[in-house]
Amino acid sequence: MALGKTGFNVVIHCRRSLAEARALKAGLEKLGVKAWVVRGSLDDEKAVAQMWYEAAKAAGRIEVLVNCAAVFNKDTVGTMSGAAITGEFWPNLFAPMLLTKYFAAQSLERGDIVNLLDRRIASHDPECVPYLLSKKALAEFTKTSALALAPRIRVNGVAPGPVLAPPGKPAGSLRDRAGKIPLLETVAPGEIADAVIALLNMPATTGQIVFVDGGQHLLGSHDQ
């Protein structure tokens, strides 16, 4: 919605949440912009390529890519399995890397990529090992691809703190589970969108990661 309010036409990707994606499309169209829904998993290269093909076919040239879809599981060194690791690395890291490649292969004079990260990239949280490593790697890829794709394409990241409770958990559980936050408040979803839009409006900025986490990353440790 924030991108639509800024005037962008929007391709919405979903996997299972088709009703929500369609409702978002209707909301965007009410704003007077065009919107399309593409559906698919981000769990293997063929599926990612198909999703990109459908998005590009619907919208034509894509000028902004926001890599947001992710899996967050609590898996420790003791509980993680190969399937759990690849199940998080595909949507959280491999798909954004491939989408970056497809995005850059378009004939674009200027483009923007924003990767959704996590404030945990500044810590060593042992309670969600595959998730944390996928986001740390995506943070490094944000910087590497910023260098690789300059000056045509800028690549930046937004690293949220606690915003929404995980699927299946009540909204009120977030404050209890969020840990210590220097600014005392959890983060409103609109602030994440504001950070994405702000980065799109900063033409001299690339390879930058903006933490929107009430200062939580400054504490460093996962359990403070």
Ligand SMILES: NC(=O)c1ccc[n+]([C@@H]2O[C@H](COP(=O)([O-])OP(=O)(O)OC[C@H]3O[C@@H](n4cnc5c(N)ncnc54)[C@H](OP(=O)(O)O)[C@@H]3O)[C@@H](O)[C@H]2O)c1
């Ligand atoms: N929520 C927070 O407090 C928080 C904190 C820090 C960082 N973040 C980051 O911010 C971003 C958005 O967070 P969120 O809480 O909105 O995420 P989310 O609700 O957990 O997941 C967003 C969507 O990703 C899609 N998805 C997941 N796995 C997929 C797969 N294998 N293939 C295709 N689509 C897949 C799902 O779409 P469908 O529903 O259509 O299946 C899901 O609804 C994520 O990158 C997350 O890591 C969030």
